Amino acid sequence: MKVRGYVPWLYLAPALFILGVFLVYPTVETFIVSLYKNYYRPDRVFVGLANYLDAFDDRGMLIAFRNNFVWLVVMTSATVGLGLLLAVLLDRVRYEALAKSVIFMPMAISFTAASIIWRFVYAYRPPSRPQIGLLNGLLMGLKDWANTPAVQAALTLGAGIFGVLAALFWGLALARVVAEAVRRWRDERHLEGLARVGLAGFLLLGLFYAIGIAARPPTGSLWEFLWFLLAVGGAGGLLIVGAQDRRWGPLFLGSLLLALGARFVLDQADFQPQAWLTLRPWVNNLALIVAGIWVWTGFCMVVLSAAYKGIPSEMLEAARIDGANEWQVFWHVTVPFMKSTLAAITTTIIIFVLKTFDIVYVMTNGAFDTEVLANYMIRTLYSFPPRYGKASAVAIVLMLLIVPFIVINLRRFRAQEAVR
Amino acid sequence: MRMRRRMWTRTLRRALAAIPLHGVIVTLCVLWLTPTVGLFITSFRPRSAISDSGWWTVFLHPFEMTQFTLENYRQVLFENDIWISFLNSLKITVPSTILPILIAAFAAYAFAWMRFRGRTLLLMVVIGLIVVPLQITFIPLLRLFVNLGINGTFFGLWLAHTGYGLPLLVYMLRNFIGGLPRELFESAAIDGASHWTMFVRLVLPLSVPVIASLAIFQFLWVWNDLIVALIFVGGAAQTSPITLTIANLIGSHGEDWQLLTSAAFVSMVVPLIVFFSLQRYFVRGILAGSLKG
Numbered sequence: 001m002k003v004r005g006y007v008p009w010l011y012l013a014p015a016l017f018i019l020g021v022f023l024v025y026p027t028v029e030t031f032i033v034s035l036y037k038n039y040y041r042p043d044r045v046f047v048g049l050a051n052y053l054d055a056f057d058d059r060g061m062l063i064a065f066r067n068n069f070v071w072l073v074v075m076t077s078a079t080v081g082l083g084l085l086l087a088v089l090l091d092r093v094r095y096e097a098l099a100k101s102v103i104f105m106p107m108a109i110s111f112t113a114a115s116i117i118w119r120f121v122y123a124y125r126p127p128s129r130p131q132i133g134l135l136n137g138l139l140m141g142l143k144d145w146a147n148t149p150a151v152q153a154a155l156t157l158g159a160g161i162f163g164v165l166a167a168l169f170w171g172l173a174l175a176r177v178v179a180e181a182v183r184r185w186r187d188e189r190h191l192e193g194l195a196r197v198g199l200a201g202f203l204l205l206g207l208f209y210a211i212g213i214a215a216r217p218p219t220g221s222l223w224e225f226l227w228f229l230l231a232v233g234g235a236g237g238l239l240i241v242g243a244q245d246r247r248w249g250p251l252f253l254g255s256l257l258l259a260l261g262a263r264f265v266l267d268q269a270d271f272q273p274q275a276w277l278t279l280r281p282w283v284n285n286l287a288l289i290v291a292g293i294w295v296w297t298g299f300c301m302v303v304l305s306a307a308y309k310g311i312p313s314e315m316l317e318a319a320r321i322d323g324a325n326e327w328q329v330f331w332h333v334t335v336p337f338m339k340s341t342l343a344a345i346t347t348t349i350i351i352f353v354l355k356t357f358d359i360v361y362v363m364t365n366g367a368f369d370t371e372v373l374a375n376y377m378i379r380t381l382y383s384f385p386p387r388y389g390k391a392s393a394v395a396i397v398l399m400l401l402i403v404p405f406i407v408i409n410l411r412r413f414r415a416q417e418a419v420r
Numbered sequence: 421m422r423m424r425r426r427m428w429t430r431t432l433r434r435a436l437a438a439i440p441l442h443g444v445i446v447t448l449c450v451l452w453l454t455p456t457v458g459l460f461i462t463s464f465r466p467r468s469a470i471s472d473s474g475w476w477t478v479f480l481h482p483f484e485m486t487q488f489t490l491e492n493y494r495q496v497l498f499e500n501d502i503w504i505s506f507l508n509s510l511k512i513t514v515p516s517t518i519l520p521i522l523i524a525a526f527a528a529y530a531f532a533w534m535r536f537r538g539r540t541l542l543l544m545v546v547i548g549l550i551v552v553p554l555q556i557t558f559i560p561l562l563r564l565f566v567n568l569g570i571n572g573t574f575f576g577l578w579l580a581h582t583g584y585g586l587p588l589l590v591y592m593l594r595n596f597i598g599g600l601p602r603e604l605f606e607s608a609a610i611d612g613a614s615h616w617t618m619f620v621r622l623v624l625p626l627s628v629p630v631i632a633s634l635a636i637f638q639f640l641w642v643w644n645d646l647i648v649a650l651i652f653v654g655g656a657a658q659t660s661p662i663t664l665t666i667a668n669l670i671g672s673h674g675e676d677w678q679l680l681t682s683a684a685f686v687s688m689v690v691p692l693i694v695f696f697s698l699q700r701y702f703v704r705g706i707l708a709g710s711l712k713g
Contacts, residue, residue, distance in 0.1 A: 005536070007534065007615060008530045008534040008535075008536040008539075009536070011526045011527060011529060011530035011534070011615075011619075012526070012527050012530050012531075012542075014523045014526065014527075015523050015524060015526065015527035015546070015586055015590060016527075016542075018523065018579065018582055018583050018586060019546060019549060019583065019586055019587065021564075021579075021583070022557065022561065022579065022580060022582070022583025022584070023549045023552050023557060023583055023584075023586075023587070024549070025560065026556065026557035026558075026559070026560035026561050026564075027552055027556050027557065029559075029560040030556050030557070030559055030560060033559060033560070040563065082448075085444075086445075086448065089441060089444060089445055090445065092441060093441065093442065093445060099445055099449050101696075101699070102449045102452050102453055103448070103449065103452050104695075104703075105452075105456070105692070105695065106452070106456075107695075107706060108640065108688075108691040108692060108694065108695035108702070109644070109687075109688045109691050109692070110643070110644030110645075110646065110663050110687060110688075110691070111644065111646065112644070112646050112663040112666050112667055112684075112687065113663075113666070113684040113685075113687050113688050116459065116666065116670075116680050116681065116683075116684040117455045117456060117458075117459045117684065118455060119670075119680075120455070120458060120459060120462065120677060120680070120681065121455050121458070123677070129471075130472060130473050130474065131474060132470060132471065132473070132474050132475070132677070133474075134454065134455065134458055134474070134475075134476075137474040137476065250440075294452065294455070297452075299706065302703055302706075302707075303707065355553060355555075357646070357647050358646045358647065361646070361647075361650075361667065362646070362666075362667050362670060374555060374647075377555050378555075378558075378647070378650070378651075381558065381559065388559055391559060392559055394555075395553070395555045395556045395558070395559075396556065398553055398555055398556070399551070399552065399553050399555075399556050402551065402553055403551045406550060406551040407551065410547065410550065
């Protein structure tokens with residue numbers, strides 16, 4: 001459409017002016033500030049990358065890096081995993097809309113309110129006073145319960161019985177898997193199942209060996225570590241093999257959970273109230289991450305649920321008719337079909353995790369080694385005297401970490417729009 | 421008779437098999453809901469009760485209404501100035517929603533349906549600005565605001581939120597407006613409509629659904645924002661939005677749960693109303709906004 005030369009610029013002017021003043025100019029200036037010492041004073045000195053080196057030499061920054069990494073791994077896997085689980089499970093029940101509202105609700109409220117909610121969950125009082133925080137209250141309740149003689153006896157018995165049952169069902173499941181693999185090897189020369197069983201058996205040997213090592217005082221050698229890894233992998237693999245068996249798998253998992261649950265309650269018998277947010281370095285960071293998971297799982301659930309409903313139901317039905325169990329359907333049909341959505345949601349969560357600020361600022365303000373990059377930047381900015389150069393360097397580092405993920409996201413978004 | 425019995429057992433077996441499914445879902449829902457319920461109940465309990473027993477003890481006598489009080493809300497709203505902060509939040513949020521969407525709609529229309537030199541390049545630059553994290557702008561903008569004397573004013577916050585919201589809003593609106601059928605504009609042009617007429621009479625009415633989603637996103641983003649307020653309001657209590665006031669309450673009243681819980685709940689009222697009344701637009705808005713840098 002033809003327009004006079006200046007008309008488009010009338011439409012664009014307000015946007016361009018504001019973008020120029022509020023985004024372009026500050027970004028450029030922050031970059032320049034990050035290369036100077038005392039940029040805003042007459043005696044400024046160009047120092048090159050010294051601010052960056054200074055930042056990376058700082059314990060606070062290194063802790064922030066470590067924590068951001070932990071946030072990244074734990075929160076991303078938990079929100080995406082839980083979101084996927086909920087998307088798949090909720091599709092099968094009639095109260096889907098209601099349950100979705102419940103899980104999605106935290107997305108509506110501010111991180112500040114969410115932080116108050118969780119700070120209250122973790123609230124701590126000395127053991128002599130009644131606990132008012134949900135977590136300490138719950139564990140104290142379990143403690144009282146575990147210390148009742150009758151309950152204690154019942155739980156000990158239950159843990160024993162269900163432990164034995166779990167081992168039994170697991171053995172039965174494994175036996176079935178082995179028998180099936182051997183049969184297929186004999187009849188069809190089908191190697192895969194047998195190979196898997198062989199590997200699992202080998203790993204089991206590793207497990208026994210590792211138990212032997214664990215019984216002795218640790219030497220800290222590399223071999224010990226490798227055996228440990230092998231043992232953990234082997235035990236995990238064998239558990240999964242057992243859980244996948246159609247007849248005994250559910251029984252095995254059920255009794256394992258009951259045994260572990262009883263064991264957990266028994267272990268609370270000498271529980272003392274904990275100030276969760278001061279337990280460095282893992283408990284308090286995890287406590288903060290849980291608040292983040294609480295907020296963001298709903299987002300993952302909604303996106304993944306839309307993708308799940310996009311899978312043609314004939315595909316799922318066909319797989320079931322071919323004899324796949326729900327577990328196989330999930331891994332071989334559902335997950336591959338949702339791969340692009342899963343990737344998109346993962347990058348989105350990563351961006352948000354890297355920018356995490358409010359939860360940390362409100363709940364601990366980075367105390368007790370819970371610092372993250374965004375909060376560290378603000379603290380450097382507000383230190384006295386303000387260290388503008390260093391704060392700018394941290395901001396630039398933060399941006400460099402985020403940019404690749406946003407670019408990936410935008411590309412994918414554009415590709416989707418092009419398809420539409 | 422036998423047939424019926426077999427059918428009945430089958431139904432029973434199916435119901436039993438579904439127990440783990442419902443168990444997992446209900447457990448997760450309870451886990452998700454309990455912290456909020458705890459906050460809600462605590463906000464109605466008197467101060468002494470809060471520190472003498474856990475909030476869950478109210479379920480021992482759930483119909484005993486004397487254990488609840490509105491005193492916390494009275495105190496927090498009128499003595500701790502949460503009411504003022506609540507109004508401040510509204511005064512910040514409403515213009516910070518209308519302004520960027522209006523400006524973005526103009527720009528998006530120009531990018532979509534006007535031809536001018538450098539259009540593609542300029543659009544790429546605007547979209548590229550989505551990647552700029554807020555933190556990177558704080559130091560220069562803070563100094564600029566202080567020099568202009570708009571630090572700690574509503575006006576400054578409106579401008580800041582407009583700037584931070586614009587790139588994504590322009591991008592989203594351009595995608596939508598650019599996707600409207602070309603014939604619409606051609607026939608309007610033949611009828612002699614100017615760009616202004618097309619924008620006001622054609623584009624804006626057609627964009628109402630997408631604008632609604634984006635407005636909800638921007639509204640909640642600004643309402644829930646803490647970091648921008650922290651930087652550009654700072655210590656100015658008379659313009660502090662509710663999130664910032666609550667964050668400051670933690671510093672001064674970190675263990676006064678009767679204040680913190682009721683203040684947090686006051687701040688949640690508006691988002692929860694938006695969430696439950698406009699759920700469809702809300703979800704769409706959140707999905708669109710998730711690209712924000």
